[in-house]
Structures are given as C-alpha cells and as structure tokens.
Amino acid sequence: MANSTIAISEKSYLEEGTTKKASGIASWLFSTDHKRIGIMYLITISAFFFIGVLLGVLMRLELIAPGETIMDAQTYNVIFTLHGVIMIFLFIIPGIPAVFGNFFLPLQLGAKDVAFPRLNLLSFWIYLIGAALVLISLFVQGGPIDTGWTFYIPYSVRTNTNVSLAIFAAFVLGFSSILTGLNFVTTVHRLRAPGMSYFKMPLFVWSTYATAWIQVIATPVVGITILLVILERYFGVGIFDPALGGDPILFQHMFWIYSHPAVYIMILPAMGVVSEIIPTFARRTIFGYRAIAMSSLAIAFIGYLVWAHHMFTSGMSQTATIIFSFLTFLVALPSAIKVFNWVATMYKGSIDPKPPFLWVMSFIFLFTIGGLTGLVLGALVTDIHVHDTYFVVAHFHYVMFGGTGTIFFAALYYWFPKITGKMYNIKIATIGAALFFIAFNTLYFPKFILGYMGMPRRYYDYLPEFTNLQIISTIGSWLMLITIVLIMYNLLSAFFNGKKSEANPWGGVTLEWHTDSPPPLENFHEIPEVTKEPYDFSQLKTMKHVPKGEEYE
Amino acid sequence: MSNHTAELTHEVHRDDVGARMGMWLFLFTELLLFGGMFLVYAVYRHEFIDQFRIAAMALNTTVGALNTIILLTSSLTVALSIAALQKGNKSLSIMLLVMTNILAVAFMINKYFEWSEKFQHGIYPGSETLLNLPDGQILFYGLYYVMTGLHGLHVIIGLIFLSIVMVFIFTGSVNKDSYVKLENAGLYWHLVDLIWIFLFPLFYLIQ
Amino acid sequence: MQDNHSHENHEISYSTYLLVWVSLIAFTSITVAVAGINLGDYTLFVALCIAALKSGLVINIFMHIKFEDPIFKVFIGISIFTLIVIFTLTFFDYFYR
DSSP states (O other), rough: OOOOSSSSSOOBBTOOOOSSSOHHHHHTTTTTOEEEEHHHHHHHHHHHHHHHHHHHHHHHHHSSSSSSSSSSSSHHHHHHHHHIIIIIIIITTTTTTIIIIHHHHHHTOOOOSSSSHHHOOOOOOHHHHHHHHHHTTTTTTTOOOSTTTOOOOOOHHOOOOOOHHHHHHHHHHHHHHHHHHHHHHHHHHHOOTOOGGGGGGGHHHHHHHHHHHHHHHHHHHHHHHHHHHHHHHHHHTTTTGGGTTTTHHHHHHHHHHHHHHHHHHHHHHHHHHHHEEEEEEEETTOHHHHHHHHHHHHHHHGGGGGGGGGGGTTTTOOHHHHHHHHHHHHHHHHHHHHHHHHHHHTTTTOOOOOHHHHHHHHHHHHHHHHHHHHHHHSHHHHHHHHHTBHHHHHHHHHHIIIIHHHHHHHHHHHHHHHSEEEEEEHHHHHHHHHHOOOOOHHHHHHHHHHHHHHHTOOOOOOOOHHHHHHHHHHHHHHHHHHHHHHHHHHHHHHHHHOEEOOTTTTOOOOOGGGSSSBBBBSOOOOOOOOOOOOTTTGGTOSSOOOTTOOOOH | OOTTHHHHHTTOOOHHHHHHHHHHHHHOOOOOOOOHHHHHHHHHHHHHHHHHHHTTSOOOHHHHHHHHHHHHHHHHHHHHHHHHTTOHHHHHHHHHHHHHHHHHHHHHHHHHHHHHHHHTOSTTTTOOOHHHHHHHHHHHHHHHHHHHHHHHHHHHHHHHHHHHHHHHHHHHHHHHTTTTTHHHHHHHHHHHHHHHHHHHHHHHHHO | OOOOOHHHHHOHHHHHHHHHHHHHHHHHHHHHHHHSSOOTTHHHHHHHHHHHHHHHHHIISSOOOGGGGGHHHHHHHHHHHHHHHHHHHHHHHHHHH
16 A cells, blocks of 8 residues: 555644644744744744845945945945844854754654753744844944944944944844754753664754754854953943053954854754755765764864964964964865765765755855865965955855855755645756856856955955956846745745645655654654664665655555 | 644653753853953963052952852852752752852842942043053953953842742742752852852952 | 663762862862962962862862763863863964964
C-alpha cells in the first residue's frame, strides 16, 4: 500500500497552537511553539531584508554617476549606515539560526521543542523591540545615525545624530541573540532523542550548536562596548577619548572582538544547511562527517583569534598586525575542509539539480571567491592598499550575501515543503536561482576592480575613471531587485495558492523528514528512536514518507 | 477530529540540570560583559600604572574590605538557604534569604556613601575637578564609576531575583522537592560576589 | 538520559559552607595585608592569585560545580579560556606599542 503523503487525522502546527485561542494573531504572537516562532522570525527578518535591499538600490542609484545624483552626502551617510545596521543586526545575524535553527533544531534532534520555549518567545519579542527602536531612532531628535554600522569612536561620540538610541537597539537585539544561543546549547545537550549520540546529530545541528556558543560568548563584548559609547555621549567618561587619556583603538578592539566572531554566527549555520542539502540531492551520505562537525567547532574557536585583521591600518602595534595576519590565514583551513568534503560527497553521487541544490552550487562558487579575497585582505602588504576600499565591500558581500544570503534562499527552497506542506513552481525557482547568480556577480564583481583601482568605501562621490564600473554595478542592483521580487513572488504564491506537496519530496533522511509536512504541533507522533547514521539513505526503504515513485512495499 | 490535543501541550517535562545549564550559560554572558570592562581596566592600568596608584589612594580600603566581607557573607547565607530548603526547613530558608537581601542593601548603602563622598569632592565624570587631574586618574575614576556602577546594578537585579524566589518559597511553589529556581537565583548572586572579588583588589589595593 | 538526581542527592552540610566562608574571609584578610607590603610587580599577580583561589571556592562549593555534571566544568573552561585568549591577543598590541 502506498505511503500516505499527508497525515489527515492529526492537525499540523499551523492549525493547532500552544495558546488557548486556536487562531488569530494572538495565537501566533503568544505561541511558544518553536515552529511558529521560526515563522514569525521569517516574516520580520524577510521584511527587514527587503528594506535593506531597497536601501542598497538607493545607494547604487546615487552611485550611478559621480557627484551628487539623488541625495546629498549626509543622506548618503545615513543610508549606508542604515543599510548596514538593518542587514547585519536585523537580517543576517538572527537570519538562519532564528528562522531555520528555531524551526528545525528540535525536529532534527527528535525533540518536541527547544529547552526553554517561553524564553524562545521572549527572544522574539526582544527582537521586535530592538527592531522598533531602530525604526524609532530614524525619527527622533538628531536624526538617523550616520556613523556607518561600525559606529567608530570618535565620530560616534561627536555626531549629533541619534547614535545612542540606534546602538541601544543593537544592544537589545544582542539580548535576543544571546537568549537564542543559550536555548540552543541547552537543547542540544538535554533534548536529543533516544539513541542520538553527539556523533549521530545532523551537521546542521553541529553548526547551529557552534553558532550558539558564539552568540553566548561574543555578544556581551559588543554589549559593553555599546554601553561605553552611550555613557561617553552622555557623561564624557573618557574611556575612548584621547584628550582624557583614552584610546580610540581600544574601541576598535572591543568592537571587533564581537564583530568578527559575529561573521561566523552568520556563516556557520549556512554551512550547516549546505551539509544537509548536498547529501540529499546527491543521494549519498556525507563525506567526512566527523571532519565537518569538528570543523564547525574549529571555525568557532579560531574565529575568536583573528579580530584585529579589521585594524591593520588603525595604528596598533606592528607585532599585533603580524600575529593577527598569521592567525587569519589559519581560519581558512577548517573552511576548506568543509568545501573539500562537500565536493567529495557529490563525486559519483546521483545529482538531482533541484533549486536547493542549484543555490548550493551558487554558494560554493560565490563563497570561494569571498573566502579567497579574504586572504588578500588578511595579508598585510595587500591589505594596506585595499583596506577601506570597494575591495573590502566586494569581499564581504561575496561571503555574507553570496554566502549566507544565498543559503538563506537555499534553506527556504529546501525546507519550504516541510514548513508549509506545499510546493512552489520549480521552473520559476530555477530561473530565480540562475538570475540571482548573474545579478550578484554583475552587482559585486566590479567592486573588486574598483577597490583595487582605489575607490574608497562609504563615499558618495568618485573620480570619473570609476564611472563605467559603477554603472555596471548599478545595473546589477536592478537585476538583483528583480530577482528578489521574483523569488518572493515564487514563494508567497506557493504559500497562498501552491499545490499540496508530498511530505518528503526530496528524499531527505534526517529526522524532520520522518514526520508529516507540515509537522504536527509536538513534531512527532511518537518520539523517534535513533539507530542509523544521519545521512544513511537506506532509511528510505523503511521511512513513512518517501518521494513519490520511490515507495517500497 | 480528536480533542486530546489540548492536553499534550501541558505535559511538563522537568529538567533541573537543563535549567541550571541555561543559567550558567547566562552567567557566562555576564562574565564576558564584565570581562570586557576588565580588559579596558587592564589596558589603561598598563599604560598609567603610577596615576592609577595615586588615584587608588583616594579610595577607602576599609569600606572596600567591609563590602567584600558583606558580599562573601551574603553568598554564605544564600548557599545556606538552599541547604535549609533541601532539609525541608522552609522558614530558615526564607530567613537566610532575608539576611542575604539585608546584606545586599548594606552593600548598596556603603556604595552610596562612597560615591557621595566623591561627588562632594567634585570627582565625577565630566566634572571640572576631575578633568583637571592627570589623564591616568581621569581614566581610573571613569573605570571606577562604570565598573562599580554596573556591578551595583547587578546587585539590585540580584536582590530582585532573590526576593521573587523568596515569595515562591513562601507560597510553596519552590520547595524541598523543587528548588531549582532558588539554586539559579543563588548562582546569579554568587556571580555578583565573584565580580566583586576581582573588583576589590583592582581598585582598592593598588597602593 | 535525564539525570536530575546525581546532583540533587548531594546535600552540602551547613558546616562545609561555613568552613568555606571562613576560608574566604581569611583569604580576604591576606589580600589586604599583602597589599601593604611592597612586592613591586608581583603585588598584582599575588592579589589576582588569591582572588582566583577565592573564586575557585565560590564556584566549586557555593555554586556546586564540584558536584555537577562534568560538562559544566567544560563550559566554564571554555568561557575562561576565551577571556584569556582575548586578553592575550589584545596585549600583543599594547605591550608592543
């Protein structure tokens, strides 16, 4: 008898919640169900991502020609600051952990929910409060912040714009991140299903776990930095003020002690998703499971050792520059280990080029470029020339957007049928993935050349010889906007009008694919007993949900 | 359609080890928060050691030592409070928590007098007197106010936390068989004590 | 898998706690006394060592770590180690300015 694709006797989490009232906004806003919380994060994070995209498009419009085009210098400073603050603090740092970590960590562990469901809801509310504070800071006296997202001393103390409220918003958002991290670490240690030893956990769990540690340990350092800047603005304490003996470079140290590990908060979960998608679409067990798992921990650890590579030209001691440059090269090692293992997994695999897989291919290419150009920046002599130029801007967009951003889409396309029980239009999704690749490189590759030629970052005006490349990049931003709209259309129309999906259309074998799509409120009808390795595809012979046409009798 | 679903969500799976684990993870964030401040202290002490020594002479070692003893004793009372509850002695447990709170208030009162004395001498962030001092001393006092201020804030938070748990013990929801909330409040309180254990020598004992 | 009981069953006696408290007060007195002696560069080191000893007592006995699941000790180790790393690397700047 064919396996049933959707269980119709049990309600899904979309129909049944944890609150007394079954439906309505309140049943979502007060829900402690990790799946609903993940969806709420998805909606708000996507909205802020889109706003960030629009800000980027505006920046590119200004930069289509030298001189003032559509905005003056002060406005441009505000726009790039907000673009950075929104993209970093409201999109990419919460990003994959808040959406997919929340939704899938318990499912992949075979648990009913995270360790502290009410704390999880609090994390989301705190995120909303932080987001609201960012928005409010735009309109309060002083005007929106114009320091760049890095709010360096001394300008962040001297400017009259509303720095305090904006960075306090970042402080609040930091709390959300901390509480999520704390929740996830405890969940991994305490709520694994029977039989799931640490080395039977899926790799997405490993990467989410490593990320959670960074969230807990690194975030407080930027918290205290933010507090010190606020105190400096109000009380002139002097801690970073050279006139009173303070050291502005100390600010940079403290800022980057968080903000460098923060980029590993951004990329580690994405790498975890890649480790999920590749085995499924190559229908082969992952190559080098332990190496990939350990490399996540290694990246998290080494990530703490490299922060001052953002400060090579700041004036710190030469000894420090040499040491940090050396340490920076080390972090490439565990990342490379992952890439080699992924490629090895695909070798002689049975590739199914569905959209999630295509996005992952994009990721490997774009992230590799980003990673390699990071080495250029990590080497002292080359960094002197390209620091604070468009080269840096191109590098971090390749790793953050081409890396994490790409996988945010990949994860959406991979887990969409599990989350919603519906399927999107595969053709449009494929076109979207291809268009993204073209748009991305058109938008960002010219920036490497511009930076190498000397175009400084955060400038709204530039020398005439940069014009042609700036125009190409701006056209890329239009292509990107079209692509994003297409993707949103693809997914939203599938959510509202899409056809029902099979429960396991891709043939995944990690625990989330063993339950219904969408999952019931408590995730599993019975707590699973884990006996197999996480990417053992022989499980498809006995699982309840397998792709249509692959059922065994 | 089944109606049993409403009950499923109320199934309470108690995990005290997990609860303590969560609390410890939160304590690590506090450790790193103050750790950042200690880093700032270390950097400026390294640069301005002589001025730090001079400025430290203006702090009252006796009051500092007294506050240290107060906090150490309050850690004792909260630990004894847990032991008492484990033995089923509810009223002793509450009394020990009350003592802890009294000691916390005593600490804050001492702090208030210390700070007022400095204010009266015109030594506070941004004051003309302070700004006329050498840089190292300006930084010493800046660090003093920020770090003891932040610490004092945590004393108040701890006080509130302990008081809430006291109410829970009184009503019986925290009791001999279920006392992880008291343990967690105690953990937070001990952290407050630990921070002071390091603040004390670094600010009061560097003559 | 949940082992709520390994910790719970271990009750610490009042007298153990009192003994720890006496030690803490003693260490504090030593710290204050030592501060009066001029040990030059070693004063800071000695003061921090004594503070570390006091912390060890508070963490292990008052905060129960000695009797908790070993994973807690690993966690504490990770956090302290991270702090040490941060201090060390920062001072590669300040020691060599």
